[in-house]
Amino acid sequence: MFYPFGEDTHKKIExxxxxxxxxxxxxxxxxxxxxxxxxxxxxxxxxxxxxRRSINNIQRLVALADELIIVKPGKYDLAIFFLLSCIxxxxxxxxxxxxxxxxIIDFFENYITDDECNFLIKSIMVSSRTxxxxxxxxxxxxxxxxxxxxxxxxxxxxYWNSHFIAEEANERTTIMNSFLAKPDKNSKAQKVVxxxxxxxxxxxxxxxxxxxxxxxxxxxxxxxx
Numbered sequence: 001m002f003y004p005f006g007e008d009t010h011k012k013i014e015x016x017x018x019x020x021x022x023x024x025x026x027x028x029x030x031x032x033x034x035x036x037x038x039x040x041x042x043x044x045x046x047x048x049x050x051x052r053r054s055i056n057n058i059q060r061l062v063a064l065a066d067e068l069i070i071v072k073p074g075k076y077d078l079a080i081f082f083l084l085s086c087i088x089x090x091x092x093x094x095x096x097x098x099x100x101x102x103x104i105i106d107f108f109e110n111y112i113t114d115d116e117c118n119f120l121i122k123s124i125m126v127s128s129r130t131x132x133x134x135x136x137x138x139x140x141x142x143x144x145x146x147x148x149x150x151x152x153x154x155x156x157x158x159y160w161n162s163h164f165i166a167e168e169a170n171e172r173t174t175i176m177n178s179f180l181a182k183p184d185k186n187s188k189a190q191k192v193v194x195x196x197x198x199x200x201x202x203x204x205x206x207x208x209x210x211x212x213x214x215x216x217x218x219x220x221x222x223x224x225x
Contacts, residue, residue, distance in 0.1 A: 017056070018043070024059050028209055042215055046222040050093050051215065057093070058211045061086040062204075069200070075160035076200050081153040083207045084146060090214050094221070104150075105143040105185070111210040111217070120206065123198040128190055131183055140185060145194060148181035164200040172197045 021039045029035040042051040065079040072078075084104055091103040098106065108117070117139045124137050124145070152158040163175045175196045180189040 014043075020059050020063075021055060024062060024208070025212065028205075028212055038212070038216070041219065045224055046219075047224055048093075048222070050222045051219060054090055054093055054215050054218070057089045058086055058208075058215070061089065062208060062211075065204070072160055074163065074166070076162045076164060077149050077153050077159050079200070079204075080146060080149050080162065083204070084150045086207070086211060090211065094218055100150075101144070101147050101185070104147055105140050107210060107214070108139050108143045111213045112206055113209075116206045116209070119198070119202070124194055124196055126183065126192050126194040128183065128192045130190060131192070135183065141183065144182045144185065145192075148179060148189065152179060164196060164198060164203070167199055167201055169199075 018039060021043075022035060025038065026032075026035055029038065039055070042055045044052070046052060061082045065082040068078040068082070069076065087104055087107045088100055091098060091107075096103065096106075108120075120142050121137050121139060124142055126135065126137060126141070126145070149162055152161065158179070161179060162177055165172060165175055176193060177196060178191065178193045181192050181194075182189050183192060
């Protein structure tokens with residue numbers, strides 16, 4: 001095999017990449033053996049190198065999200081933007097013909113567990129002047145809130161509006177957020193108020209476990225065998 005920068009440099013770069021993946025994914029696997037199997041299998045040759053590109057994009061975009069939390073502690077819009085960009089990247093690499101909003105809804109409907117769905121739904125309440133009193137959060141409606149945050153970052157330059165419970169907090173004191181969002185997929189955006197009782201680290205974990213699930217479910221589709 002030809003290595004443009006030499007075999008030793010290639011091995012060094014590959015080793016550093018594997019360590020980056022181990023650092024990110026370790027807590028989501030029951031053993032180091034399962035972790036290394038996941039990393040090595042998906043860094044190996046696949047159709048169009050889709051699997052390798054997928055886990056590399058996950059690592060890079062999650063790292064960007066993490067860095068932005070350090071830049072502006074307690075504000076999470078840009079971090080959410082990069083996590084949603086990772087969803088869009090995975091779907092685009094795998095040639096899904098869907099609008100970005102649909103990608104995000106599909107991800108939360110199909111690649112996170114029922115327990116995680118229930119946790120997200122129970123953590124959020126939404127209200128507005130025009131919503132019916134019996135309006136309830138579903139995983140689709142939760143996804144639309146995240147889409148609204150993404151759109152505010154992309155189109156409005158609103159980077160520091162979203163809040164979560166402090167990571168060090170022992171009590172789940174409700175956090176209130178307010179911005180324009182679609183209450184349903186085919187409705188117009190309106191000003192909504194939503195309360196949140198989750199920590200950002202909990203949402204981040206759900207994203208990453210969903211990314212892992214997505215990659216694993218596409219291994220056979222992208223196999224070169």
